[in-house]
Amino acid sequence: MTHEEFFDYSAFAAPVAPDEEIVFAAIGLAHGHIYGICHGLLRAGAKLAFVYDSDPALVARFVKEFPDVTVAKSEEDILQNPAVRLVASADIPARRAPLGVRVMQAGKDFLSDKASCTTLSQLEDIKTACAQTGQKFITYFGESVDSESMTFIYDRLSRGMLGRVNSVIISAPHVLNAPSRPAWFFTREDQGGVLIDIGSHQVHQFLKLTGNTTATVTAARVSNLRYPQYAEFDEVGDMMLTGENGAVGFLHISWDFPLGLGTWGDPRLIIEAEKGYIELRKNVNIGVDKTGEHVFVVTEDGTFHESVQGKIGSSFFHRVLWDVVHRTDTALPLEETITTMELCIKAQLRAMEENA
Amino acid sequence: MTHEEFFDYSAFAAPVAPDEEIVFAAIGLAHGHIYGICHGLLRAGAKLAFVYDSDPALVARFVKEFPDVTVAKSEEDILQNPAVRLVASADIPARRAPLGVRVMQAGKDFLSDKASCTTLSQLEDIKTACAQTGQKFITYFGESVDSESMTFIYDRLSRGMLGRVNSVIISAPHVLNAPSRPAWFFTREDQGGVLIDIGSHQVHQFLKLTGNTTATVTAARVSNLRYPQYAEFDEVGDMMLTGENGAVGFLHISWDFPLGLGTWGDPRLIIEAEKGYIELRKNVNIGVDKTGEHVFVVTEDGTFHESVQGKIGSSFFHRVLWDVVHRTDTALPLEETITTMELCIKAQLRAMEENA
Numbered sequence: 001m002t003h004e005e006f007f008d009y010s011a012f013a014a015p016v017a018p019d020e021e022i023v024f025a026a027i028g029l030a031h032g033h034i035y036g037i038c039h040g041l042l043r044a045g046a047k048l049a050f051v052y053d054s055d056p057a058l059v060a061r062f063v064k065e066f067p068d069v070t071v072a073k074s075e076e077d078i079l080q081n082p083a084v085r086l087v088a089s090a091d092i093p094a095r096r097a098p099l100g101v102r103v104m105q106a107g108k109d110f111l112s113d114k115a116s117c118t119t120l121s122q123l124e125d126i127k128t129a130c131a132q133t134g135q136k137f138i139t140y141f142g143e144s145v146d147s148e149s150m151t152f153i154y155d156r157l158s159r160g161m162l163g164r165v166n167s168v169i170i171s172a173p174h175v176l177n178a179p180s181r182p183a184w185f186f187t188r189e190d191q192g193g194v195l196i197d198i199g200s201h202q203v204h205q206f207l208k209l210t211g212n213t214t215a216t217v218t219a220a221r222v223s224n225l226r227y228p229q230y231a232e233f234d235e236v237g238d239m240m241l242t243g244e245n246g247a248v249g250f251l252h253i254s255w256d257f258p259l260g261l262g263t264w265g266d267p268r269l270i271i272e273a274e275k276g277y278i279e280l281r282k283n284v285n286i287g288v289d290k291t292g293e294h295v296f297v298v299t300e301d302g303t304f305h306e307s308v309q310g311k312i313g314s315s316f317f318h319r320v321l322w323d324v325v326h327r328t329d330t331a332l333p334l335e336e337t338i339t340t341m342e343l344c345i346k347a348q349l350r351a352m353e354e355n356a
Numbered sequence: 357m358t359h360e361e362f363f364d365y366s367a368f369a370a371p372v373a374p375d376e377e378i379v380f381a382a383i384g385l386a387h388g389h390i391y392g393i394c395h396g397l398l399r400a401g402a403k404l405a406f407v408y409d410s411d412p413a414l415v416a417r418f419v420k421e422f423p424d425v426t427v428a429k430s431e432e433d434i435l436q437n438p439a440v441r442l443v444a445s446a447d448i449p450a451r452r453a454p455l456g457v458r459v460m461q462a463g464k465d466f467l468s469d470k471a472s473c474t475t476l477s478q479l480e481d482i483k484t485a486c487a488q489t490g491q492k493f494i495t496y497f498g499e500s501v502d503s504e505s506m507t508f509i510y511d512r513l514s515r516g517m518l519g520r521v522n523s524v525i526i527s528a529p530h531v532l533n534a535p536s537r538p539a540w541f542f543t544r545e546d547q548g549g550v551l552i553d554i555g556s557h558q559v560h561q562f563l564k565l566t567g568n569t570t571a572t573v574t575a576a577r578v579s580n581l582r583y584p585q586y587a588e589f590d591e592v593g594d595m596m597l598t599g600e601n602g603a604v605g606f607l608h609i610s611w612d613f614p615l616g617l618g619t620w621g622d623p624r625l626i627i628e629a630e631k632g633y634i635e636l637r638k639n640v641n642i643g644v645d646k647t648g649e650h651v652f653v654v655t656e657d658g659t660f661h662e663s664v665q666g667k668i669g670s671s672f673f674h675r676v677l678w679d680v681v682h683r684t685d686t687a688l689p690l691e692e693t694i695t696t697m698e699l700c701i702k703a704q705l706r707a708m709e710e711n712a
Contacts, residue, residue, distance in 0.1 A: 173633060
């Protein structure tokens with residue numbers, strides 16, 4: 001395989017939005033991810049009609065970013081409005097699933113930031129509500145589904161270009177910047193824990209990269225050495241997964257990345273496949289420059305490297321709209337939410353048990 | 357902290373050898389590491405007098421590299437020779453500890469390639485023989501004790517330049533090149549298993565980096581997806597460690613690195629410290645060039661990067677000779693062999709139990 005054969009972008013056509021204009025609303029603005037989600041839906045051709053959050057400060061900031069939006073008086077106002085077909089949310093994690101259930105029961109589809117639930121009982125509620133209503137509950141695992149380097153690698157692997165994946169290591173250090181975080185971020189009941197909050201991204205990546213529909217949590221550990229003032233906070237979270245097909249995974253998330261990089265973190269993946277070794281530097285090429293989406297590949301034929309930034313594009317939100325119109329599951333099938341969230345909730349519970 | 361303050365090499369003076377010339381012998385040439393060990397001792401000023409191995413082909417190759425050496429008729433000839441004060445070995449791993457015990461009982465010191473034993477019972481024999489004879493049993497954990505970037509980082513951390521270390525991730529993919537490996541390499545009884553053979557390097561690094569004298573094996577896993585023809589071989593080995601002081605570690609070793617890099621592997625360390633994030637690319641800067649010993653550091657003040665190759669030097673073998681003469685423990689104290697080997701043997705046993 002040559003460099004040109006591997007870094008061939010012809011498969012990544014511009015994404016296609018459905019013909020119909022989908023009207024959507026934003027409910028629950030606690031996490032800033034709501035901005036990326038709304039911008040993504042707007043770029044894909046949807047119309048942002050309404051917003052609601054019980055915190056007026058969050059609403060005021062949102063209106064500044066999206067001046068055309070109408071501020072609803074209540075969640076109920078939005079749920080009652082038949083024009084709204086989709087509700088997007090980045091509410092406090094523990095509130096996302098209950099909101100999603102209410103949204104689906106009102107006959108609308110729901111797009112949630114990850115983590116889209118924080119307990120196994122919420123996960124059961126999601127399953128039940130989906131079955132009863134026929135509505136969509138879609139989770140935005142952004143680092144997995146809306147990253148150009150991940151999209152690129154999923155595509156290369158799905159074509160068999162590097163054979164099956166044996167091992168995935170993900171290191172995801174994040175900048176904490178504690179004063180910038182709201183109180184709920186440090187409360188386990190609200191936030192869920194690091195293996196749920198951030199781990200859900202990584203579990204989804206492990207499953208997709210290795211071609212597993214499920215896996216076993218081989219080990220899980222959370223710890224907090226540096227922030228004793230936040231007793232319920234996980235500074236570091238680790239998880240070992242073993243896929244049904246024998247592929248192995250290790251995920252490491254930490255909140256101790258220094259500010260000196262000038263960006264939110266330095267997530268890395270090391271992927272060992274049968275016919276190639278892959279490294280992704282998703283957000284930054286540390287020590288070189290601030291470009292991201294770097295793909296390094298070693299095969300029997302040599303070592304290749306490119307940043308795929310700007311070469312792949314983003315199709316996730318187009319696919320969400322497509323699914324809303326055509327009742328398909330092209331963006332993120334419910335099964336992937338279920339398997340991913342179940343594994344990371346079980347891992348979090350196990351890690352907390354071992355610390356107890 | 358500035359780049360210049362961090363990358364200040366003035367602490368790394370040329371190593372000092374003892375005044376006396378130490379005569380040493382090589383017994384057990386099964387692993388090519390014996391060449392690096394003998395060259396290291398020669399550079400430090402020792403005299404290579406004798407060699408012995410039961411395999412004449414290994415001896416013939418050795419004599420080609422070191423034409424001044426005398427081929428001994430037997431191991432016993434060397435052990436009986438009072439001029440020999442040190443025996444170096446890279447025998448088949450399972451034979452290293454028994455040989456070391458015989459060497460020490462003959463009143464000589466012993467320098468073993470890692471892994472220096474393969475069972476807990478051998479480890480007990482080492483302890484007993486050291487206590488009874490007062491001789492030295494020193495393990496050459498090369499990737500830890502004889503790597504310029506590791507030596508540099510141990511020094512920076514010991515000066516408190518980055519605060520305490522919270523987390524260490526080591527990924528160590530290796531090229532297998534199966535046809536080049538001897539039969540013993542694929543036999544568990546001889547080789548020990550991947551978490552012992554290669555894991556011992558990494559466990560030693562974890563303990564030294566985090567300042568722990570001991571740790572708990574939180575999880576251990578070995579697997580072999582690609583080489584069913586080698587039933588006792590571990591293609592991949594993973595280990596999670598938790599240090600006494602709460603620092604966390606993950607070690608990943610694999611034998612599936614492609615040949616296209618043109619080198620034996622791409623070992624990486626990601627070290628999260630209180631005041632800095634460190635990445636080491638020890639053997640190669642993948643996608644850039646084939647230089648190694650790269651140190652990347654992110655602090656609150658910025659991101660710094662240098663290759664320290666050729667700037668630190670190697671002092672391990674000088675320290676071995678110093679210890680032989682002065683009966684000190686400057687190279688690798690017995691306690692470090694004991695703790696390191698105990699952890700990796702326990703991890704290997706646990707991983708094999710879970711597969712049983």
